[in-house]
Amino acid sequence: MIKAILVFNNHGKPRLIRFYQYFPEDMQQQIIRETFHLVSKRDDNVCNFLEGGSLIGGSDYKLIYRHYATLYFVFCVDSSESELGILDLIQVFVETLDKCFENVCELDLIFHMDKVHYILQEVVMGGMVLETNMNEIVGQVENQSRLEKSEGGLSGAPARAVSAVKNMNLPEIPRNINIGDINIKVPNLSPFV
Amino acid sequence: MAPSSVKLQELIRLIRTAKTQAEERAIIQKECADIRSSFREEDPSFRCRNVAKLLYMHMLGYPAHFGQMECLKLIASPRFSDKRVGYLGAMLLLDERQDASLLITNSIKNDMNHNSQYVQGLALCTLGCMGSSEMCRDLATEVERLLKTSNSYIKKKAALSAVHVVRKVPELIELYIPAAESLLGGKNHGVLHSAVVLITEMCVRNPEATCKFKKVVPELVQIMKNLIMSGYSPEHNVGGISDPFLQVQMLCLMRILGQNDDEVSEAMNDILAQVATNTDTSKNAGNAILYETVLTIMDIRSESGLRVLAVNILGRFLLNSDKNIRYIAMTSLLKMVQTDHNAVQRHRGTIVDCLKDTDASVKRRALDLTFALINGHNIRSMIKELLQFLDHCPAELRSDCASGIFLAAEKYAPSKRWHIDTILRVLTTAGSYVRDETVPNLIQLITNTSELYAYTVHKLYQAVLADISQQPLVQVAAWCIGEYGEFLLSGTCEEEKTVKVTEDDMLDVLEMILQSHMSSPATRGYALTSLMKLSTRISDNVDRIRKIVSIYGSCIDVELQQRAIEYNTLFKKYDHMRVAVLERMPVIEKNSQVCSDKSTKVLNDENKPFSLSKPNQTEVKIQNAANQQTVDLLDLIGISDPSSTPVVQNNQEKMVGGELLDLLGGINFGAIPSITAYNKNGLTVEFFFEKVGNNELSIQLKAKNATAKDMKEFILQAAVPKNIQIHLQAPSGSVLPALCSGCVSQTILISNPNKVSLKMRLRLSYSIEGSTVQDICEVNNFPPQTWQ
Numbered sequence: 001m002i003k004a005i006l007v008f009n010n011h012g013k014p015r016l017i018r019f020y021q022y023f024p025e026d027m028q029q030q031i032i033r034e035t036f037h038l039v040s041k042r043d044d045n046v047c048n049f050l051e052g053g054s055l056i057g058g059s060d061y062k063l064i065y066r067h068y069a070t071l072y073f074v075f076c077v078d079s080s081e082s083e084l085g086i087l088d089l090i091q092v093f094v095e096t097l098d099k100c101f102e103n104v105c106e107l108d109l110i111f112h113m114d115k116v117h118y119i120l121q122e123v124v125m126g127g128m129v130l131e132t133n134m135n136e137i138v139g140q141v142e143n144q145s146r147l148e149k150s151e152g153g154l155s156g157a158p159a160r161a162v163s164a165v166k167n168m169n170l171p172e173i174p175r176n177i178n179i180g181d182i183n184i185k186v187p188n189l190s191p192f193v
Numbered sequence: 194m195a196p197s198s199v200k201l202q203e204l205i206r207l208i209r210t211a212k213t214q215a216e217e218r219a220i221i222q223k224e225c226a227d228i229r230s231s232f233r234e235e236d237p238s239f240r241c242r243n244v245a246k247l248l249y250m251h252m253l254g255y256p257a258h259f260g261q262m263e264c265l266k267l268i269a270s271p272r273f274s275d276k277r278v279g280y281l282g283a284m285l286l287l288d289e290r291q292d293a294s295l296l297i298t299n300s301i302k303n304d305m306n307h308n309s310q311y312v313q314g315l316a317l318c319t320l321g322c323m324g325s326s327e328m329c330r331d332l333a334t335e336v337e338r339l340l341k342t343s344n345s346y347i348k349k350k351a352a353l354s355a356v357h358v359v360r361k362v363p364e365l366i367e368l369y370i371p372a373a374e375s376l377l378g379g380k381n382h383g384v385l386h387s388a389v390v391l392i393t394e395m396c397v398r399n400p401e402a403t404c405k406f407k408k409v410v411p412e413l414v415q416i417m418k419n420l421i422m423s424g425y426s427p428e429h430n431v432g433g434i435s436d437p438f439l440q441v442q443m444l445c446l447m448r449i450l451g452q453n454d455d456e457v458s459e460a461m462n463d464i465l466a467q468v469a470t471n472t473d474t475s476k477n478a479g480n481a482i483l484y485e486t487v488l489t490i491m492d493i494r495s496e497s498g499l500r501v502l503a504v505n506i507l508g509r510f511l512l513n514s515d516k517n518i519r520y521i522a523m524t525s526l527l528k529m530v531q532t533d534h535n536a537v538q539r540h541r542g543t544i545v546d547c548l549k550d551t552d553a554s555v556k557r558r559a560l561d562l563t564f565a566l567i568n569g570h571n572i573r574s575m576i577k578e579l580l581q582f583l584d585h586c587p588a589e590l591r592s593d594c595a596s597g598i599f600l601a602a603e604k605y606a607p608s609k610r611w612h613i614d615t616i617l618r619v620l621t622t623a624g625s626y627v628r629d630e631t632v633p634n635l636i637q638l639i640t641n642t643s644e645l646y647a648y649t650v651h652k653l654y655q656a657v658l659a660d661i662s663q664q665p666l667v668q669v670a671a672w673c674i675g676e677y678g679e680f681l682l683s684g685t686c687e688e689e690k691t692v693k694v695t696e697d698d699m700l701d702v703l704e705m706i707l708q709s710h711m712s713s714p715a716t717r718g719y720a721l722t723s724l725m726k727l728s729t730r731i732s733d734n735v736d737r738i739r740k741i742v743s744i745y746g747s748c749i750d751v752e753l754q755q756r757a758i759e760y761n762t763l764f765k766k767y768d769h770m771r772v773a774v775l776e777r778m779p780v781i782e783k784n785s786q787v788c789s790d791k792s793t794k795v796l797n798d799e800n801k802p803f804s805l806s807k808p809n810q811t812e813v814k815i816q817n818a819a820n821q822q823t824v825d826l827l828d829l830i831g832i833s834d835p836s837s838t839p840v841v842q843n844n845q846e847k848m849v850g851g852e853l854l855d856l857l858g859g860i861n862f863g864a865i866p867s868i869t870a871y872n873k874n875g876l877t878v879e880f881f882f883e884k885v886g887n888n889e890l891s892i893q894l895k896a897k898n899a900t901a902k903d904m905k906e907f908i909l910q911a912a913v914p915k916n917i918q919i920h921l922q923a924p925s926g927s928v929l930p931a932l933c934s935g936c937v938s939q940t941i942l943i944s945n946p947n948k949v950s951l952k953m954r955l956r957l958s959y960s961i962e963g964s965t966v967q968d969i970c971e972v973n974n975f976p977p978q979t980w981q
Contacts (some may be wrong), residue, residue, distance in 0.1 A: 029254040046552040047516035084481030126321035131383045132438045134292040148274040
């Protein structure tokens with residue numbers, strides 16, 4: 001089982017925090033700080049596995065992390081998970097983020113924290129791995145975004161405007177106006193009605 | 194109406210402009226106030242955005258609990274975007290400890306029946322993350338129903354929710370078994386994966402479920418076959434392998450199902466062999482599968498060929514250039530070392546090489562594994578490697594390494610000299626990292642090796658001259674110099690070049706330890722006591738010692754001051770007893786960590802300045818450093834303040850040099866008449882009695898040989914009736930010289946709380962003139978005072 005997923009940058013600022021086990025808020029922040037402290041000390045050419053810090057459960061739990069440019073992705077897992085499998089899972093998650101955000105960078109994670117959560121929800125649920133097929137995940141996420149957009153809220157204002165016009169009952173417009181010798185052809189406005 | 198609220202992105206941008214923590218806090222507080230007033234207005238239009246902002250601030254570490262009820266309102270709203278944020282908020286802010294979480298149960302139930310699969314998915318996700326046991330019980334049947342739908346998106350989410358339900362309420366396992374089985378028939382990999390996870394969870398929680406699921410093993414094997422044979426499939430491809438996640442998960446399940454079951458293991462043999470040989474190991478995914486296969490092979494009842502294959506795969510992993518692979522190979526070897534010890538031994542060389550790896554995690558694993566592999570044959574070479582490792586190992590591993598070396602040396606030391614050498618080496622290299630109990634252990638080891646006193650004390654002396662910062666080393670060295678100082682003076686030592694050490698040198702060293710700012714109070718105590726001991730062993734510089742000791746009589750440290758004053762008194766008023774009090778310590782018995790009246794074994798030590806005919810019983814307190822000892826002796830003689838010694842001593846002290854027994858109050862020596870317990874064939878055994886306290890009796894037996902020939906290998910054994918406890922101490926020897934020219938004495942301690950009449954059966958055996966004599970006799974003539 002995955003106990004926690006932490007994403008923070010090279011200075012320890014949290015970018016995505018998800019705990020699958022209850023910790024009070026101040027403990028959560030302490031764990032973030034402790035994990036950052038443990039992980040940032042590591043060289044880039046050492047292995048990606050660490051014993052968990054004392055706050056998160058000590059040697060029963062492992063920290064499996066990957067460092068991408070300015071971000072650390074840390075998964076805290078217990079002994080039932082395969083370590084190498086989790087490494088691959090982190091890779092899948094990051095590639096999924098890449099597909100959803102188009103060349104994802106740290107700013108994307110900062111400004112769209114809620115979207116990142118939604119993507120993560122499609123990959124890991126309740127501490128267990130839910131889906132690992134990238135296309136599937138991306139597909140589902142896009143469907144849900146579309147659903148959200150179509151619903152409205154302030155971002156749906158343009159769509160509402162169009163549907164409002166569509167529902168307007170315009171009176172019948174004569175096609176031809178005959179005034180004596182003048183023949184005015186009225187253009188066909190049906191696509192707009 | 195509140196001013197139009199800030200968009201989430203705006204807020205984030207604003208927070209990022211803050212240059213200091215205080216600025217950030219100010220921004221967030223203002224925003225929280227706005228959000229709070231907006232919540233109070235009950236305005237639904239901005240609620241979703243406000244909660245999203247709240248979640249962001251929560252991630253940064255600011256309190257967000259006032260948003261909990263708003264999450265509930267969002268969940269109840271009909272809009273998808275509201276529900277999305279609401280459920281996310283519920284998962285991040287709520288947990289089962291809060292009462293608010295129960296309120297969403299109804300919403301979750303309704304949403305599980307929603308017509309949009311995404312809403313259903315949200316509800317399942319939330320239940321699976323933070324559902325309490327009540328919620329799980331309420332919604333269990335709903336989840337089960339959703340397990341059977343045809344929509345694979347819902348199915349896989351329902352399966353993982355079921356995992357959570359089963360964790361919270363294990364009794365519901367029965368409910369999900371049929372549904373779980375049918376899930377395995379699907380084609381969708383996501384569903385298969387979740388199904389396998391669910392089945393694994395159920396088997397782990399409930400062994401009965403394991404039995405029920407054994408019948409799906411053929412199905413699992415088939416799925417695995419399809420995966421391996423399927424060739425390239427772009428959908429699930431990771432690193433060239435089709436769906437390694439599913440493969441790994443199924444191998445894990447097979448491991449659980451095949452444990453302790455020959456039949457099931459039999460069915461898996463083929464597929465495991467296939468996976469083990471055919472998997473491509475160039476990428477991480479392939480190695481993950483191989484690793485899982487190895488674990489499975491080792492855990493089930495696989496045939497021996499397969500096991501050998503598994504260990505060889507691990508051996509190959511150890512040589513892999515990827516550190517991660519080496520790390521996990523060692524983790525699993527560590528698990529296997531108990532069961533397949535010989536197989537792991539074959540890779541010992543590689544493992545020891547990994548000690549030199551640059552990676553700290555790999556080093557730690559290698560260290561654990563190395564200790565597990567030490568046995569009597571390879572102890573020398575392994576310890577050599579470990580000592581080299583200790584020289585430049587990272588600080589966090591030092592104390593583990595040091596204690597590991599001590600343990601291994603204790604178990605498998607090929608010779609005492611090697612043992613002492615090893616411990617000395619560890620103390621000089623990593624002295625400050627060793628644990629506290631190593632000092633008494635080492636002292637005990639040294640006293641047990643009487644033949645190496647000279648060697649040991651010379652080495653310690655040299656070590657201390659070089660470096661007095663490592664407290665354990667200094668403590669041991671100080672103690673040894675005090676005890677065996679005369680060996681230093683005589684300069685005898687076989688290989689080390691004979692260094693002439695003068696009395697002044699020794700005193701200089703001890704004084705240096707006393708005065709050094711690096712010495713801890715305990716070390717100073719050791720040094721002071723050693724100085725006192727030297728006062729009896731050396732001849733010239735006693736005045737110097739006296740001076741040092743009196744200086745410390747006004748030391749600020751209370752412990753040192755007390756000692757100094759007591760020693761001073763020893764010099765002044767009780768000088769005639771000084772030698773007796775400070776004579777050589779008896780050999781300390783192994784495992785006698787706690788002082789107790791009867792636990793001391795004493796050997797006649799020929800090196801003692803006064804030869805003994807009676808064994809010497811001395812209180813040995815190893816826990817609080819051996820140097821407390823002299824303080825306690827003094828207490829018995831009634832010199833120092835009785836309240837200062839922590840332990841009340843009840844046993845008797847017999848001082849060499851005679852009849853100081855009258856100083857020991859409460860012991861009536863001549864009161865009980867002695868008896869002759871055995872008298873036959875020239876062998877006489879006499880019992881002398883002393884009562885110790887109310888229920889304890891100390892019998893001093895003396896065996897004499899009146900025949901013309903020596904009796905060798907004399908052994909006496911005794912047995913007493915049931916309610917009495919007997920403790921035989923070591924005899925003074927085993928040879929009875931002829932014609933009563935000497936005797937063997939032995940102490941027997943009897944504990945008789947029920948005051949049962951004392952009887953004893955003796956079994957004697959000895960050899961005389963080459964033939965062995967054995968005899969059994971009963972002793973019934975104990976005087977009544979011995980047991981009344």
